[in-house]
Amino acid sequence: MTxxxxxxxxxxxxxxxxxxxxxxxxxxxxxxxxxxxxxANPALAHYVAGWMQPTDFGLLAVDEAGRPVGAAWFRYLTAADPGYGYVSDDVPELTIGVVENWRGRGVGRALLRAVLDAARARGISTVSLSVERANFAARLYAAEGFRTVESFEDADTMVRTLP
Ligand SMILES: CC(C)(COP(=O)(O)OP(=O)(O)OC[C@H]1O[C@@H](n2cnc3c(N)ncnc32)[C@H](O)[C@@H]1OP(=O)(O)O)[C@@H](O)C(=O)NCCC(=O)NCCS
Known part of the structure; x- marks a missing residue:
């Protein structure tokens, strides 16, 4: 990521x-x-509501002027209020995005790898995410070691173990 x-x-x-x-x-x-x-949609807002909670963590990619161009973060959601990629209460779920004009330049992959390293450094052994199958991001996740554990009509839940 130059x-x-x-x-x-x-x-x-x-x-x-x-x-x-x-x-x-x-x-x-x-x-x-x-x-x-x-x-206003609780099933989406809960990925950011009340940021930042004590167990939340994430990374931002920033340009040379310090402007953020992408972010990847983890949040623990619970069975009482599960995310789309919910696996269990002790498996945090990933959200990732890159500003449109920075996409396709390696930022997303680099952020993903870095935030997985950060999870591993915290002693976390499994993380999850939800991705709509038609999104090319699903291929990025598979290439970075995520595997599908549950499939819905349009979306897959994927997990990555962190040895
Ligand atoms: C998904 C996203 C985070 C990936 O970040 P990125 O910086 O664009 O991705 P990278 O440049 O690191 O590319 C990762 C891989 O995806 C491929 N890719 C990138 N843009 C692509 C596109 N538009 N179509 C198909 N493949 C694409 C790249 O070729 C690369 O694979 P390769 O290294 O084998 O060539 C980013 O595109 C994004 O924010 N998209 C919109 C939000 C989103 O979909 N978030 C995820 C929801 S689950």
């Missing part, structure tokens, strides 16, 4: 994480959910 740094996400990054959640939801060009719609 000219880019990676730094830990902090509480002040809430707005940018919302931006990236909006990108993750709207990965389909014909889908155009507004920020307000997404934040």
């Amino acid at each position: 000219d880019l740094d990676v730094r830990a996400a902090t509480p002040v990054d809430f707005d940018f994480l919302v931006d990236m959640l909006v990108e993750a939801v709207n990965w389909l060009p014909e889908r155009n959910w507004s920020r307000e719609q997404i934040l």
Whole structure:
């Protein structure tokens, strides 16, 4: 990732994480959910609501001016309020997004690898995510060691073990 740094996400990054959640939801060009719609939808808003909780962690890729260009973060959701990629209460779920004009340049893969390293460093042994099968991101995840553990109509739940 030339000219880019990676730094830990902090509480002040809430707005940018919302931006990236909006990108993750709207990965389909014909889908155009507004920020307000997404934040009003509990099944989506819970990926960022109240950021940052004590068990939340994530990374931002930033350009040479310190502007964020991508983020990858983990949050623990529970059986009472499960994420789309819920596996169990002790498996955090990943959200990842890269600003549109930075995509396809290796930022996403680098962020993914770095946030998996951060999870491993915390002693986490398994992480999960949900991806709509038609999203090329599913191939990125598979190439980075995620495997599908549950399939729904359009989406797969994938997990990655961290040896
Ligand atoms: C998914 C996303 C995070 C990947 O980040 P990125 O910086 O674009 O990805 P990278 O440049 O690291 O590329 C990763 C791989 O995907 C491939 N890829 C990138 N853009 C692609 C595209 N538009 N179509 C198909 N493959 C693509 C790359 O070729 C690369 O594979 P390769 O190294 O084997 O060539 C980013 O594209 C994004 O934010 N998309 C919208 C939000 C989203 O879908 N989030 C995930 C929801 S589950």
